[in-house]
Amino acid sequence: MDSQSDDDSHSNMDSSHAHLPHPHLPHPHVPGEHLAHTNRDIHVNALGIGLATGAYGLSFGAISIASGLSIAQTQALSLFMFTGASQFALVGVIGAGGGAFVAIATALLLGARNSLYALSLSPRLNLRRSAVPAAALLTIDESTGMTIRYSANVQDRRRAFFATGLSVYVLWNIGTALGALGASNLSDPGMFGLDAAIPAGFLALLWPRLTSNSRTENQKMWTVAIVSALVAFLLIPVLKPGLPVLCSALVAVAASLIWGRSHTSGHLDRMDQ
Amino acid sequence: MWPIVLIASLGTYLEKLLGYVLPHSLLERESVRRMTGLLPVSLLAALVAVETFADGSNVTVDARVLGLAVAFIALAFRAPFLLVVVLAALSTGLARWFGWMA
Numbered sequence: 268m269d270s271q272s273d274d275d276s277h278s279n280m281d282s283s284h285a286h287l288p289h290p291h292l293p294h295p296h297v298p299g300e301h302l303a304h305t306n307r308d309i310h311v312n313a314l315g316i317g318l319a320t321g322a323y324g325l326s327f328g329a330i331s332i333a334s335g336l337s338i339a340q341t342q343a344l345s346l347f348m349f350t351g352a353s354q355f356a357l358v359g360v361i362g363a364g365g366g367a368f369v370a371i372a373t374a375l376l377l378g379a380r381n382s383l384y385a386l387s388l389s390p391r392l393n394l395r396r397s398a399v400p401a402a403a404l405l406t407i408d409e410s411t412g413m414t415i416r417y418s419a420n421v422q423d424r425r426r427a428f429f430a431t432g433l434s435v436y437v438l439w440n441i442g443t444a445l446g447a448l449g450a451s452n453l454s455d456p457g458m459f460g461l462d463a464a465i466p467a468g469f470l471a472l473l474w475p476r477l478t479s480n481s482r483t484e485n486q487k488m489w490t491v492a493i494v495s496a497l498v499a500f501l502l503i504p505v506l507k508p509g510l511p512v513l514c515s516a517l518v519a520v521a522a523s524l525i526w527g528r529s530h531t532s533g534h535l536d537r538m539d540q
Numbered sequence: 541m542w543p544i545v546l547i548a549s550l551g552t553y554l555e556k557l558l559g560y561v562l563p564h565s566l567l568e569r570e571s572v573r574r575m576t577g578l579l580p581v582s583l584l585a586a587l588v589a590v591e592t593f594a595d596g597s598n599v600t601v602d603a604r605v606l607g608l609a610v611a612f613i614a615l616a617f618r619a620p621f622l623l624v625v626v627l628a629a630l631s632t633g634l635a636r637w638f639g640w641m642a
Contacts, residue, residue: 322622340545347549350556352580357548359587361541364596371548377583378552380576385559394560403556460632463607466591467628470608473584474615491578492585499586503594511594515586519578527571 309417309427316409317434320351324442326468327354329450331443333461334362338447345443349436350407352472353378356512359465365509373509376516384411391415391424405432491522603640607632 324345331341336358344354353374360370385406391414394402410432417427453459477488495515502511592608593599607628614624 319620322620323625326622326625336541336545340541343545344549347546348552350552352584353548353552356583356587357544359591361544363590363594367544370544371551373583374548375551375555376579378555379579381552381556382559383573383576385556386562386564387559389560389564399560400557403560404553406556406559460603460607460629460634460636462591463604463632464625464629466588466604466608467611467625468621469584469587469591470611471615471621471624473581473588476581476584488578488581491581495582496585496589500589500593500599503590503599504597506597508590508594508596512583512586512590515582516579519582520575522582523571523575523578527574 305417305419305423306426309413309423309430312413313427313430313434316413316431317438320409320435321438321442323351324439325446325449326464327351327358327439328443328446328448329461330355330362330446330465330468331358332447332450334358334465336361338444338451341447342440342443345440348374348378349404349439350378350381351439355465355468355472359469360509360512362465363508365512366507369507369509369513373512376513381406384408387411388414388428391418391421392428393421394425402428402432405429405436407432407435409435487522487526491518494518494522603632603635606635606640 327345328341331344331354332338336344341358344357348354348357356377357370357374360373365373385403388402388406388411392402405428410428413431414424414428417423450461453461473492477485477492479485480488495518498518499511499515502514505511506514588608592604593601595602610631611624611628614627619627
């Protein structure tokens with residue numbers, strides 16, 4: 268979901284907030300005969316992104332079961348929460364023995380960026396009121412990234428948004444189900460190194476945020492990441508499970524206060540092209 | 541467990557909905573954008589550290605470290621997500637199988 272299918276670098280928000288214009292951007296002013304081509308292009312990309320995130324859903328399903336959630340609870344997260352990083356974080360914190368409050372708070376903090384995605388999508392999609400609740404559910408890294416990529420007109424944007432959102436929704440949920448069913452048949456997930464899949468998954472989620480911006484921006488991201496990891500690491504023996512991760516959010520707050528002033532253009536500005 | 545699942549799901553859904561219904565000026569401030577962009581970086585990095593080294597409230601170094609190192613290398617070579625996760629799990633599982641590290 269927030270999976271970073273690197274082979275298809277526009278498939279997530281992080282790459283889109285990094286490099287626009289994308290080299291494969293469709294020509295904005297080509298009328299008529301190219302329309303079908305653009306539609307097919309959107310559908311093919313949406314399916315590709317869906318397949319990549321579906322594969323990633325497999326690992327979420329398996330890890331969720333290994334963290335102690337039931338199959339139904341695992342599926343409920345993919346159906347209703349439907350934002351990968353938050354889902355992973357929730358089961359990660361629960362699996363590590365963190366309390367309910369900490370698990371929920373971590374998931375919400377990670378999901379806060381979806382508010383910004385929705386904010387930038389709202390004028391681009393210009394949806395009827397009745398369509399907003401469904402659109403909100405589908406508002407994730409991938410659908411936002413694709414909407415911004417196909418920015419030629421409102422029809423393209425809507426098509427890109429819903430095609431990607433639905434494709435990811437369906438395949439992510441299928442992946443989750445298969446992963447959960449598979450993992451529930453394992454006697455000891457630890458034996459297969461499934462517990463090591465969890466930090467690897469988080470690192471894979473983090474990676475594009477560290478590597479897909481300008482050099483100076485990447486350095487800042489690395490700094491924030493390393494300091495945050497260090498803070499959490501040092502707090503492990505001091506605080507209850509889960510809390511060290513929550514405390515690391517303060518590093519992001521501090522960094523944004525320190526760098527906020529000198530930084531003139533946020534990523535959403537660059538999306539407006 | 542169900543209350544956690546449902547409350548967290550409702551909360552993250554409302555976050556998404558918020559962006560569509562709130563007046564834009566509220567979320568458009570540069571400082572808010574900046575912070576929202578950095579939060580995932582902080583939290584994900586912290587999760588990497590904790591999920592690798594924590595055993596409850598104890599710091600341990602076990603075969604998970606090997607898995608993380610393998611994941612790091614795989615990512616540096618631009619491996620796709622699933623491969624990264626599978627390689628990490630495999631290397632940790634193998635290390636345990638051979639009895640290296642706990």
